[in-house]
Amino acid sequence: MNTFFRVTLADFRESVRAKWFLIYCLVFGGTVVLLFVLGITESRVLGFTGLSRLLITYIQLCVAILPILVLISTVRGVVGDRESNILEYFLSMPISLGAYFWGKILSKFFLIFIPISGALLGAIVWGMLKSLAIPWEIAGYYALLLGTLSWCFLGLGMFISTLVKKQEWGLGLSILIWLVLLLFIDVILIGLMLQQQIQESVIVAVSMLNPIMVFRAGAVLLFDPELTSMGPASYVILDNMGHGGFLAYTILYPLSLGWLFSWLGFSRFKKGDLV
Amino acid sequence: MIKIKNLVKKFGKTTVLDGIDLTIKKGDRIALIGQNGAGKTTLIRAILGQYLVDGELTVLDKNPRRHRVEILERIGYVPQLPPPIQMSVGELVKFSAAISRKSSTDAIDQKAAELGLDIGKNVKKPFQKLSGGMKQKLLIALALAGQPDILIMDEPAANLDPQARQTFFLQLMRSMENTTMLLSSHRVDEIINLINRIVELDYGKVVQDDQIGRSRFGDKMLSCRVILTEEHKAAIRMLEDWNFDNLNGGLEFKGDFIGAERLRFLTSISHFANHIQELNIS
Numbered sequence: 001m002n003t004f005f006r007v008t009l010a011d012f013r014e015s016v017r018a019k020w021f022l023i024y025c026l027v028f029g030g031t032v033v034l035l036f037v038l039g040i041t042e043s044r045v046l047g048f049t050g051l052s053r054l055l056i057t058y059i060q061l062c063v064a065i066l067p068i069l070v071l072i073s074t075v076r077g078v079v080g081d082r083e084s085n086i087l088e089y090f091l092s093m094p095i096s097l098g099a100y101f102w103g104k105i106l107s108k109f110f111l112i113f114i115p116i117s118g119a120l121l122g123a124i125v126w127g128m129l130k131s132l133a134i135p136w137e138i139a140g141y142y143a144l145l146l147g148t149l150s151w152c153f154l155g156l157g158m159f160i161s162t163l164v165k166k167q168e169w170g171l172g173l174s175i176l177i178w179l180v181l182l183l184f185i186d187v188i189l190i191g192l193m194l195q196q197q198i199q200e201s202v203i204v205a206v207s208m209l210n211p212i213m214v215f216r217a218g219a220v221l222l223f224d225p226e227l228t229s230m231g232p233a234s235y236v237i238l239d240n241m242g243h244g245g246f247l248a249y250t251i252l253y254p255l256s257l258g259w260l261f262s263w264l265g266f267s268r269f270k271k272g273d274l275v
Numbered sequence: 276m277i278k279i280k281n282l283v284k285k286f287g288k289t290t291v292l293d294g295i296d297l298t299i300k301k302g303d304r305i306a307l308i309g310q311n312g313a314g315k316t317t318l319i320r321a322i323l324g325q326y327l328v329d330g331e332l333t334v335l336d337k338n339p340r341r342h343r344v345e346i347l348e349r350i351g352y353v354p355q356l357p358p359p360i361q362m363s364v365g366e367l368v369k370f371s372a373a374i375s376r377k378s379s380t381d382a383i384d385q386k387a388a389e390l391g392l393d394i395g396k397n398v399k400k401p402f403q404k405l406s407g408g409m410k411q412k413l414l415i416a417l418a419l420a421g422q423p424d425i426l427i428m429d430e431p432a433a434n435l436d437p438q439a440r441q442t443f444f445l446q447l448m449r450s451m452e453n454t455t456m457l458l459s460s461h462r463v464d465e466i467i468n469l470i471n472r473i474v475e476l477d478y479g480k481v482v483q484d485d486q487i488g489r490s491r492f493g494d495k496m497l498s499c500r501v502i503l504t505e506e507h508k509a510a511i512r513m514l515e516d517w518n519f520d521n522l523n524g525g526l527e528f529k530g531d532f533i534g535a536e537r538l539r540f541l542t543s544i545s546h547f548a549n550h551i552q553e554l555n556i557s
Contacts, residue, residue, distance in 0.1 A: 003374060010362065010370050017361045017401070085358045092323050092352035093374050094344045274325040 218250030
């Protein structure tokens, strides 16, 4: 096993013991259990019922909570280790900066993705036990969507972590970014359009660049192909890109953004003082 | 081994290392002393390749930042404060042994045992839950097991009990011939027998750089006999801490300690000078 995987494994073991991981697992596992207990599979929305209905509700809850949970749990990655002198100790060992940084990112990705995909899998298993029809296409696409969104905010979190000098600043900045991204989803954009203060093309561009908005639109797209339940910006985007193109965009854009932020974070990390 | 020329490190407007010139040769065992904020830790971190610095700095003829991994393969480091690692002792030992080419879990177990730490008994315990002394012993064992060419330690014996301190100094003495050492310490008396050079930093400059002759007693066990004038509880407690035995239930005590610790022993016992009738060290 090379150093990269050893660092990944070591960081994974470190993080699994942290309290935030337990809370994180409880939030997502608990959400699915709660949705079953509340009898959401029995209700109907836009013609959807059963497990599809549950998955749609689950993914919409993820839109709101996943980005901030990912940011909070990863933004301390580098700056937290730096403050606690863990970074000083580990980087006194023969570990390359690349192995340390990317190993940490991979470990955090597994930590984030395992509980959310585990909850998704749990819902499917439960649905099978209850003899519900399993919407494999929706489940597969949602797993992919959750993975790319996690990756996107993980990259952003690690980038912030290399940017700030104190954990508190990182947490503050994360919450601020999350709030700004939430403000710029369709609901606010509709208001802006109504007031006609900003050009439509700008609003569409802002909408397309907002990963939360892209994720939200992608989550709705499978069960509402016309995006009638979304705001006008999504409608315009769908018109321009087509159904398939927009589906591909909802996967590829957050993925690219995650890589970009990770790479920026690593560049900053290796070029400055390490501790 | 380490060449430093006009080394400067600034944090914002504060200059922490202010034109340091220092050459460390093979076999040098240096006490790096100085007040808080003198620049000791910054210098150590620069040598470990953790800071970007101005000026010339080469470790084993290479730039410590550009050739980090290669250089760190040959450096053992013990930090002053044990980091709050959540991993279990067993996981940390395996991780460290796997990362360093020359280290192995057996070597770490052995070094730890010599320092009085049984890794087997603590293998599942989180590193964070160990006592301060146990953490320090483990970190020292991890550093020594890698058979480093350069050993860098920041206040290495600060958390050790007297017995572990003796073993630790003895181990360092044994590895003296082949290992270059840089020991940062507030107290020179603790490490005087280990070192052959003192470098003092003040406000980021080298203000003292002296060679010291090697002690004849550093790695020898010294036998000591103490007779107290009366049954003084604090003095007796101090002697018991040094593992002295009371002879015949009277006022006479006998014990052994390593030569490297003699200054520390004399400092301890000097507090009870008024209660000592006879003191013999041989």
